[in-house]
Amino acid sequence: PPRLNCVAELVDAHVSAGRGARTAVIGEHLGEQMRWTYAELQQQVDRIAHVLRTDLGLVPGNRVLLRGANCPTMAASILAVLKAGLVAVPTMPLLRARELGVILDKANVNAVLCAGALSGELEQVAGQAPVIRFDMPGHADSLEARMAKHTQPFAPVDTAADDVCLISFTSGTTGIPKGTMHFHRDILAICDCFPRYTLKAGADDIFIGTPPLAFTFGLGGLLLFPLRFGAAGVLLEKLTPEGLLAAIERYRATVCFTAPTFYRQMTPLVPSYDLRSLQKCVSAGEALPLATREAWKRATGIAMIDGIGATEILHIFISASGDAIRPGATGKPVPGYAACILDDDGQPVGPGVIGRLAVKGPTGCRYLADERQRNYVLNGWNITGDAYEMDQDGYFYYRSRTDDMIISAGYNIAGAEVEDVLLRHPAVAECGVVGRADEERGQIVEAHVVLKPGFEASPDMVRTLQAFAKDNIAPYKYPRAVRFTDKLPRTETGKLQRFKLRAQ
Ligand code: 3UK
Structure with missing residues (x-):
């Protein structure tokens, strides 16, 4: 099978091509700004990869649970897991011991990388899996102390393009987390669809936003997309609406990723900030009400890019930007994806009829649970659980969750x-x-x-x-x-x- 390690493309390729001095990730640590160039990011990733393989003795295919707020070390940890041929299982920072226990068990986790501040809940349930803590200055057994002992480069493990590298759990509007598996090639595929064709991202973009890296919306928008384009991603913890606006101003961010509620909360505050750098605003996670879109346009002059994505598909698969935006509609299938609307018997319906949204593209998932695979993936079409309607021109309109x-x-x-x-x-x-x-x-x-x-x-x-x-x-x-x-x-x-x- 074709070989591919996505981190070789996302990080190493830029350094080899002479872009090692460009900024890759930006964060804040103890109130101080921190910036890593591509060369520095590569070095951090390599050191963590050595810790995983040498200190912990993990072998390709082993699973590593990750837990931490958005920050450069969390980003490097995820990339290191992938580069080392292991499988990343990122978890949302607010999960409690009981929920973490379910994930540890369902995903068969072999080791854990966890921010020191969040390790309490985890250690209660980690069982046999070793827990390595990061962001623990002066701690002899911390990730950072272990990294200091590994100064050699780490060659990316020669994984197959369709080796699993990520198990992502849905946040679950129903409260029950579902595990979805994704491959090395999927990681690059999402970068080469929505951000390339709809967002039209480039090397000078600076990406910023709120979604956690443990949510594929954030993983793509704040880390994978910037890296694919040789651009920079800003990773900030616990953002408030004021905090995000101030950060857009401070870092001259050009692309913002967040959910409709957050745009609503930011709208009245916009006049107090200098947002001239901002060019593109992506809204996803929930339906974007027309009122929210219009108020944001009035406040900033920017036409929001609404996009529906899902953990199963990894990222956004229906969207529109620029002149193609049709208010009220999510948009059209992103280049690379096809979508259709099915009735209850699985037959396609025509324009103007509400039905079940089905999507097909380069990134449909494998569920951890086989019965979900049988019920939600039909002939390669993923059933998203959304009720949608199409118009004569092929625009897709969100109506509700099928169950709602x-x-x-x-x-x-x-x-x-x-x-x-x-x-x-x-x-x-x-x-x-x-x-x-x-x-x-x-x-x-x-x-x-x-x-x-x-x-x-x-x-x-x-x-x-x-x-x-x-x-x-x-x-x-x-x-x-x-x-x-x-x-x-x-x-x-x-x-x-x-x-x-x-x-x-
Ligand atoms: C809903 C939307 C209307 C929809 C996600 C961007 O949300 C993401 O993934 P999840 O697995 O949830 C998927 C479900 O959320 N939804 C998302 N975006 C929209 N509904 N308009 C939208 N623009 O019900 C969908 O089935 O948590 C979003 C990128 C990556 C993601 N994982």
């Missing part, structure tokens, strides 16, 4: 459409719309609303929002129930957890 379609008195209602309208009301900061069981109608539309500061939850406000909805969409879609709350339940990746709203 609200059926009320015989009408199909997409919660996202009702949310989109409510978000246009000046009193509404955030909202989530779900179906609530109802004897008479089967389900009724129920809105969970977070009000902006200065607005009060009251029966009057309920009536105001209901009237506003009826004025702006077909009246049968209006929320018959409105509940006010301080905060909506979201995953670490910014996705609304509707199952939690329904359970309330």
